[in-house]
Amino acid sequence: MATKGPIKPIIAKHLRDRYIADLSDLSAYKNQNCGFSWILVCLDLFTKFGIAKPLKSKFANDVASTSREIFTTFWPPILLHTDNRAEFKNGTLESICHKYDIKKILGRARCPWIQGQVERFKQSIKRWLSSIGSTNYELGKWQICLNDVIFLNNNTVHSTTKQIPAKLFFGTAYPKKVNDDLVSSLSTFDPELSDEVETSHESAKVNTSIAAEIMAQKRRWKYDIEHYYRT
Helix, strand or coil: CCCCCCCCCCCCCCCEEEEEEEEEEEEEHHHCCCCCCCEEEEECCCCCCCEEEEEECHHHHHHHHHHHHHHHHHCCCEEEEEEEECCCCCHHHHHHHHCCCEEEEEEECCCCCCCHHHHHHHHHHHHHEEEEEHHHCCCCHHHHHHHHHHHHHCCCCCCCCCCCCHHHHHHHCCCCCCCHHHHHHHHCCCCCHHHHHHHHHHHCCCCHHHHHHHHHHHCCCHHHHHHHCCC
């Protein structure tokens, strides 16, 4: 009887070394969100910086077009890891990846243990959207608070890296205090995040020059810029 070998963790060693992307299904709230039914979720594995874009469909052209928007806004990764479903395994996305010199890696569909980190990020987004949507907005209208959720996630100390994702990704964190109402709604809904959220309140105000100096010392920007211009 064949047995599965040990699952190897997906590891990134540098900024933009690897993005992991997947779709989150929110079609149950389609009518409350102007026809938007899906969220394209993308996670930089090294920094834990998250990106999320609403989609009206999961057709190849929509997914590819939004992926291109992510690559041109946040710079393309070296590797793009997705599952092998049709929305990611198609010529349109392959062409975009070729244009930006991105190596595409396909995992098996419906295997969340392989893409565990992006799966956890997706579940966090859904919990937070539910919390904020029921607190500050009309229930079910997730689209209007999606950016708030992603902003807070990226300016909250991550439990694995013990760093703020935005600081690692951009070289600086948000210099002002994160909105109290937003923090309160997330902390109330998910108590496990309370300590991290409160920590992010203070950490997000760290002087930008200090953050830049830390990045320079670790040579992350140097590697990233050199690789970008070589390709």
